[in-house]
Amino acid sequence: MSSETIALSTVGQDARPIGERLHEWVVTVDHKKLGILYIVYGIVFLVIGGIEALIMRIQLVVPQNHFVSPQVFNRMFTMHGTTMIFFVVMPLLFGFGTYLIPLMIGARDMAFPRLNAFSFWMTAFGGVLLYFSFIGGYGLFGAGNAPDMGWFAYAPLTARAFSPGHSTDFWTLALLISGVGSIGTAVNFIATILSMRCPGMTLGKMPLLAWLNLIMGCMVLLAISPLTAAQIMLSIDRYLGGHFFDTQAGGSAALWMHFFWIFGHPEVYILVVPAFAFASEIIPVFSRKPIFGYPVMVAATICIGFVSFSVWAHHMFTIGMSAYGNTFFTVTSMIIAVPTGIKIFNWLGTMWGGKIQFKAPMMFCIGFLFQFLIAGLTGIMLATSPFDWQLGNSYFVVAHFHYVIVGAIVFTVFGAFYYWFPKMSGRMYNETLARWHFWLFFIGFHLTFDFMHIPGILGMPRRIYTYEPGRGWEIWNLIVTIGVFFQTAGVLVFVGNLLWSLWKGEPAGNDPWDAWTLEWSTSSPPPDYDFAATPVVKSRRPLWDLKHPEDPDWKYE
Amino acid sequence: MSSAALTRNTAEQEWVLPSRGRVGMFSLIAAESAIFTIFVVAYIFYLGKSLSGPTPKDVLELPVFTTICLLSSSLTIHLAVRALRNAKVGAFGLWWFVTLALGTIFLVGTGREWRHLIYDKGLTVSTNLFGTTYYSLVGLHGFHVTVGLLLIGLAMIFTLLGKVKPEHGERAEIFSLYWHFVDVVWVIVFTVVYVIGR
Numbered sequence: 064m065s066s067e068t069i070a071l072s073t074v075g076q077d078a079r080p081i082g083e084r085l086h087e088w089v090v091t092v093d094h095k096k097l098g099i100l101y102i103v104y105g106i107v108f109l110v111i112g113g114i115e116a117l118i119m120r121i122q123l124v125v126p127q128n129h130f131v132s133p134q135v136f137n138r139m140f141t142m143h144g145t146t147m148i149f150f151v152v153m154p155l156l157f158g159f160g161t162y163l164i165p166l167m168i169g170a171r172d173m174a175f176p177r178l179n180a181f182s183f184w185m186t187a188f189g190g191v192l193l194y195f196s197f198i199g200g201y202g203l204f205g206a207g208n209a210p211d212m213g214w215f216a217y218a219p220l221t222a223r224a225f226s227p228g229h230s231t232d233f234w235t236l237a238l239l240i241s242g243v244g245s246i247g248t249a250v251n252f253i254a255t256i257l258s259m260r261c262p263g264m265t266l267g268k269m270p271l272l273a274w275l276n277l278i279m280g281c282m283v284l285l286a287i288s289p290l291t292a293a294q295i296m297l298s299i300d301r302y303l304g305g306h307f308f309d310t311q312a313g314g315s316a317a318l319w320m321h322f323f324w325i326f327g328h329p330e331v332y333i334l335v336v337p338a339f340a341f342a343s344e345i346i347p348v349f350s351r352k353p354i355f356g357y358p359v360m361v362a363a364t365i366c367i368g369f370v371s372f373s374v375w376a377h378h379m380f381t382i383g384m385s386a387y388g389n390t391f392f393t394v395t396s397m398i399i400a401v402p403t404g405i406k407i408f409n410w411l412g413t414m415w416g417g418k419i420q421f422k423a424p425m426m427f428c429i430g431f432l433f434q435f436l437i438a439g440l441t442g443i444m445l446a447t448s449p450f451d452w453q454l455g456n457s458y459f460v461v462a463h464f465h466y467v468i469v470g471a472i473v474f475t476v477f478g479a480f481y482y483w484f485p486k487m488s489g490r491m492y493n494e495t496l497a498r499w500h501f502w503l504f505f506i507g508f509h510l511t512f513d514f515m516h517i518p519g520i521l522g523m524p525r526r527i528y529t530y531e532p533g534r535g536w537e538i539w540n541l542i543v544t545i546g547v548f549f550q551t552a553g554v555l556v557f558v559g560n561l562l563w564s565l566w567k568g569e570p571a572g573n574d575p576w577d578a579w580t581l582e583w584s585t586s587s588p589p590p591d592y593d594f595a596a597t598p599v600v601k602s603r604r605p606l607w608d609l610k611h612p613e614d615p616d617w618k619y620e
Numbered sequence: 621m622s623s624a625a626l627t628r629n630t631a632e633q634e635w636v637l638p639s640r641g642r643v644g645m646f647s648l649i650a651a652e653s654a655i656f657t658i659f660v661v662a663y664i665f666y667l668g669k670s671l672s673g674p675t676p677k678d679v680l681e682l683p684v685f686t687t688i689c690l691l692s693s694s695l696t697i698h699l700a701v702r703a704l705r706n707a708k709v710g711a712f713g714l715w716w717f718v719t720l721a722l723g724t725i726f727l728v729g730t731g732r733e734w735r736h737l738i739y740d741k742g743l744t745v746s747t748n749l750f751g752t753t754y755y756s757l758v759g760l761h762g763f764h765v766t767v768g769l770l771l772i773g774l775a776m777i778f779t780l781l782g783k784v785k786p787e788h789g790e791r792a793e794i795f796s797l798y799w800h801f802v803d804v805v806w807v808i809v810f811t812v813v814y815v816i817g818r
Contacts, residue, residue, distance in 0.1 A: 174640040250647040258640035284647055288654035296662065299756055304746030307662060307756075313671045313749050322658060 092176035093591060097183050098162025099487060104187055105155035106558070111194075112146035113554060115139045117547055124544040126532040136528035137211035142193070144214030145234065148330070149241050150190040152468065155476050156337040157186070157248050160276045162487065164252060166582035166589060167270045169261025169598040174254035182247035189241030196233035210234040213526065215323050216297075218308035218316040223301055232301060239294040242287045249283035252276050261581075263600040268620070270580045270603070271354060274361050275340035278368045279333055285372065286329035293322035317382060324375035331467065332371040336364060338472040339406060341479040342428045346410050348482075348578045349425035350417030353604060353616070356409040363402035363409075370399040380448040381455040389448040396446035400439055407436060422576075423497035427478030430505055434470030438463065441516070456526075459519025465512050477504070477557065484561075485575045489587040490568030496560040500553050507549025514542045579604035641794040649801045652764070656805055659760055660812055663753045667817055670748035676818045679741040686729030687810055690765075693722035694803045697796045705793070707786040713779045719799070720776055723769045730762050754813065761809050764802050771795060 088096060119139050122130045131139070161179060165172055173179045196209045210230040212220035221231050256277045260269065297319075299305035306312035308319045347354045354360065376384060376392040384392075410432055419425065441463040445451050454460060477500070484492050518539045523530065530536055574583040584606055585594055602608055602616035668675075700715035734755075737743045745755045775792070778784050 175644060178644075246648075246651045250644050250651070253647045254640040254644040257643045258637045260637060262635040280647070281650075284651040285654045288651045289658045292655045292658035295760070296659075296756065299745065299752065304744075305752035305756070306746070306749050307752055313666070313669045314752075315665070318662065318665060322662075325658075 090180075092172075092180045094161050094165050094173045094176065094179060095487075095589060095591075095593075097179050098158045098160075100183055101154045101158025101161060101186070104183075104190070105151050105153075105158060108146050108150040108154070108190060109554070110558075112143050112151055113551065115143040115146065117551060119143065120544040120547045122528060123530075123540050125541070126530050126537055128529055131528075133528040134211065137213075137526075138209040140526055141210050141213055141234075145193060145210070145238070146190075147468070148214065148334075149238060150186075150193070152334050152472055152476070153241075153245060154186055156279075156334065157182075157245070159341070159476075159479055159483070160252060160279075160337060161248070163483065163582060164255055164273055164276055165259065166486075166585070166593055167580050168256065168259060168264055168273050169581050169594060169600065170255065170259035171593045171597075173251050174259055175251050178247050179251050182244040182251065185244030185247065186241045189237040189239075189244065192233055192240065193237035196230050196237075199229060199233060215327065216319075217323075218314075218319045219310060221297060221301070221319075222309060232298070235294045235297050235301075239291060239298075242291040242294070245283055245287045246291070249280040249287070252280035253284075256280075261598050261600060267358070268600060268603050271343040271357065271360060272337075272340040272580075275336050275343065275364055278364050279336045279340075282329050282333050282336070282368050282371065286326050286333060289322055290326035293319065293326070296322075317379075320379050320382065321376070324378045325372070327378060328375040329371045331464075332367055334472050335467065336367070338431070338475040339364065341475040341482070342410060342431055344580065345424045345428045345475075345478055345482050346413050348576050349420045349422060349428075350414045351420070352413055352417040353579075354409070355412035355415075356405075357603065359405060360409050363405045366402040367399060370395060370402070374399055374446075377446055377448075377451070380451040393446055393448050397443060400443055403439055407432065407439075422481075423492070423494060423501060424478040424482035426498070426501045427474045427481070430501070431471050431474040431478065434466060434474065434508070438466035438470055441466065454519060456524055457519040458523045458525055459516050461525045462512050462515035462519060465515070469508060470512065474504075474508075477501075480557075480561075482576070483582075484564070485571030486582055486587050486589070488565055488568070489571055490564055491571045491575060492564040492568060493560050496556055496563070500556040500560060502553075503549050503556060504553030507546045507551075507553055510546025510549060511543050512546070514539050514546070518543075574606070577610075579607045581605055584609070639790065639794075641790065642797070645794050645797045649797065652801065652805075656760065656808070659753075659757045660808065663757050663812060663817070666749045666753050670750045672748050674741055674743050674747070674750070676750060676754070676813070679737055679743055680814060680818055681733075682814050683729060683733060683810075686726045687806065689722045689729070690726040690806055691803055693719045693726075694800050696722065697799050701789065701793045701796050704784070704786060705789040709779070709784060709786065712784065712792075713776075716772065716776055716779060720769065720772045723765060723772065727762065727765055727769065730758065730765075757809060757813065761802070761805055764805070768799050768802055772799075 088100065091097060091100075116139075118131060119136065122128050122136055161173065161183075164170075193210075198208070208228075208230060210216075210226075210233065212226060212231065212234075216231070216234065219225055221235075256269070256273050266274075296305070296307040300307050300309060300314075306314045308314050308316055310316055343354055343360060373395045374392060376388060377396045380389055380392070410428075441459070445454065445460060445463055481492055481497055484490075518536045521535055521539075523534075523536050530540075571587050573586055575587075576583070581594075581598055581600070582589070584598065598605065600608075602620050604616045608615035608617060696715045696718045700712050700719060703709075703711035703715060743751045743754075745751050772795075775784065775795070
């Protein structure tokens with residue numbers, strides 16, 4: 064491998080005209096470029112989905128508000144949910160996975176680079192299609208624009224009679240197409256991790272991020288596919304006059320619920336397992352200790368992967384299942400708390416006795432630990448079916464799942480952002496601004512979602528566009544909305560920091576965190592070929608071995 | 621390049637990982653299995669729940685001949701792959717063509733069956749739940765057969781142009797995994813739709 068010739072080809076890049084460089088991003092099959100495309104795409108939709116949340120919260124800030132009409136409110140919560148799950152969190156997690164997995168396992172690219180590009184553009188096309196419904200859904204019928212049946216689209220709201228026009232079809236096609244993209248990415252992750260590892264990296268020596276993404280990939284294969292199947296059925300109902308979910312012809316509305324949630328609940332774990340992966344990489348580095356309980360961590364995640372496929376009907380306690388069904392899903396939902404709790408203890412064990420550095424990535428991960436614990440506790444409350452009968456479909460549920468998705472997943476994604484930003488851009492972010500981001504977002508998060516539990520307990524149902532005064536909900540809704548403005552400010556600081564650091568940040572060097580995994584052994588940003596020579600590893604922390612030849616890890620593993 | 625320093629152990633050890641093509645194909649098959657599972661569950665769930673006729677008992681006949689054709693195509697594609705592995709490109713082309721023909725016979729048979737059901741028996745997707753679930757499940761399988769046949773046809777053209785070489789043996793084998801999967805799915809669909817469901 065002649066390094067001179069490789070260096071020459073990278074020097075010429077910046078001289079080319081901007082059109083040519085943009086074209087390179089469109090036709091690229093490089094995992095690093097596609098990873099960044101995924102992440103940028105996710106951030107753009109994060110802002111869009113955030114604006115939708117803001118509109119809803121402004122509408123609910125005082126009773127009997129007329130900021131938006133009920134119709135618009137319905138569209139906002141449908142689009143907010145769909146966008147945040149499918150076009151924000153999934154692309155962000157896939158983006159980090161696509162970027163990091165080959166670098167962490169010492170490969171030069173994914174197993175199927177063209178499939179990688181195909182998957183990204185399918186996901187991208189799905190998001191565009193969903194938002195095209197604002198124009199196209201209105202279409203020839205003049206009925207409705209964006210979809211308004213809620214993100215889980217229960218039958219019969221999706222039937223032709225209740226969703227005329229094309230808005231539901233745009234929703235269906237967007238999820239079908241992005242689902243194909245997700246399956247492609249999962250195939251790619253699994254094949255890359257199993258078949259592209261550098262010499263010496265046995266399964267037991269992989270970074271936890273690779274392990275957890277492998278498990279996530281397997282879950283995507285088995286969970287996204289049922290959603291794809293259900294969307295095909297819905298299209299058959301709407302376009303060919305089928306009766307899958309048509310109760311008037313003997314079809315079953317409950318079947319859609321089962322099909323949706325057999326996707327929907329594993330999906331939560333699909334989103335949170337990569338978040339665990341970020342925490343498992345960041346917490347050891349900023350505690351200056353290797354991860355505590357590596358094999359247990361892997362085993363607990365595999366256990367979560369299996370159990371997550373047997374808990375879906377805890378979303379359906381209120382529809383009137385049999386006592387056996389309720390009992391089964393209550394028990395399984397509580398069992399899944401056990402491996403999850405093990406992981407929390409592992410992270411705490413990693414921090415215990417460590418020399419903790421409170422940099423922005425670590426702060427977000429510590430926030431994640433405590434918020435995820437609370438999210439898990441309200442989860443156990445809701446898993447108890449009699450409790451769920453009282454609070455199902457209330458703001459308590461909304462507060463619970465936002466605690467998981469924002470408090471756990473979005474926090475670790477921000478942490479991952481600050482942690483790997485130096486690697487991706489070659490520049491350091493501004494630590495002061497990052498702290499502002501953390502504290503604004505942290506305060507905003509707790510104002511919004513801590514206090515959102517209370518109107519739920521007081522009986523406020525989700526998805527209502529307004530409410531009457533005098534029910535004791537006013538003050539809580541006001542606090543919740545104030546929190547949203549703090550969160551918005553935090554995200555604006557984040558985006559500002561990002562753009563500022565991209566142009567003006569200090570050069571980061573190869574390894575700003577004194578970290579231990581392979582991605583830090585190459586330059587920042589990494590060259591097109593990732594590694595000039597294929598690395599060979601002997602332990603879970605190859606860079607530790609390199610930096611400490613007198614006391615390498617492989618002697619003890 | 622600092623990563624070069626990592627390669628201190630230059631002695632090339634035996635480092636064998638599974639073929640990415642096989643892993644990828646097995647992953648795809650897992651995802652497809654989940655899709656088919658949902659359709660099969662829907663079919664079984666709606667058995668006997670149609671509010672009007674025709675019922676499966678009235679209209680379905682066992683497609684024995686086309687089933688034999690499709691299942692034997694698994695054997696012929698296996699023989700084709702084995703021939704290519706043994707560098708017998710001529711035998712490969714022959715068995716590959718037989719596979720293509722058998723698959724096409726199956727698809728034509730399904731088409732005739734559907735024509736019979738639609739024009740003679742009046743069963744369409746919108747007739748009743750049986751129609752909806754039957755055409756969806758059999759149609760989903762037929763779609764997979766069609767995709768397989770298009771790919772087999774493409775490889776057939778390459779074979780006739782003389783572009784297929786023994787080193788393509790692994791690719792042919794990976795594709796044959798997909799074809800075997802489509803056959804296994806047919807065994808399940810046949811059992812559920814034509815045996816249990818009738």
